[in-house]
């Protein structure tokens with residue numbers, strides 16, 4: 172199965188649909204790999220990097236066919252701390268090179284994210300990571316990073332779904348060449364009964380989750396849905412043979428009550 176890719180700002184190709192692994196163990200990751208997912212989103216904080224590594228080993232999928240994201244947790248902000256956290260993650264994941272390394276949260280009250288970012292820049296310069304990015308950063312925090320440092324983040328992974336569609340943040344990212352990645356892309360299952368979503372899904376003979384994931388893809392965002400249910404793991408990936416119309420997109424856009432933190 173060919174999952175489309177997004178070209179990050181350094182030319183690295185990242186699958187547009189990946190698998191979220193929050194609260195997920197080895198056997199579920201194995202199911203996702205068998206279903207065809209090739210991008211896995213984990214984090215130091217999830218405590219499951221060893222499970223992800225074990226699932227990859229058991230799957231037989233070649234390392235070069237995978238895209239692995241992990242993240243530095245809040246208590247490892249700072250230059251030296253982030254380098255050490257990276258080494259520990261890399262060891263737990265059993266891989267020399269991480270595809271995408273993110274700062275999990277900006278932690279503005281600690282004000283160490285610029286130093287942390289310098290550590291990620293060093294890892295990038297050394298070739299230990301193929302791309303570096305951030306998560307949960309507001310535009311003003313991105314602006315601070317970009318003015319203090321050399322490297323523009325390749326990705327900002329933020330909560331994004333039809334109930335929180337953040338058009339101004341997406342536009343800010345696009346203007347600066349930062350790819351938008353959606354966490355909780357199906358709103359943790361909360362929007363699957365929204366009438367606009369069910370109407371679009373029914374019109375295309377698809378599940379509500381498929382309609383929402385298609386909405387992400389057509390907005391150009393990267394989505395990383397999670398499920399522990401084998402049928403849902405499969406159906407969330409089966410979204411390449413239909414297309415939402417402009418009206419369908421607008422109908423799902425309108426689910427957002429206007430929340431936008433930019």
Ligand SMILES: NC(=O)c1ccc[n+]([C@@H]2O[C@H](COP(=O)([O-])OP(=O)(O)OC[C@H]3O[C@@H](n4cnc5c(N)ncnc54)[C@H](OP(=O)(O)O)[C@@H]3O)[C@@H](O)[C@H]2O)c1
Nearest residue numbers: 191192193354355356357358359360380396397398399400
């Ligand atoms: N950077 C961050 O701060 C941050 C924060 C949160 C999450 N994340 C990442 O983003 C990933 C995705 O976010 P998420 O896991 O919070 O939420 P999500 O993917 O939006 O939703 C997951 C929930 O939706 C259900 N679900 C999945 N597919 C479904 C379907 N087809 N029909 C009905 N229900 C379905 C799952 O239930 P079942 O398992 O029962 O199927 C699960 O309870 C995480 O796993 C993690 O990798 C990052």
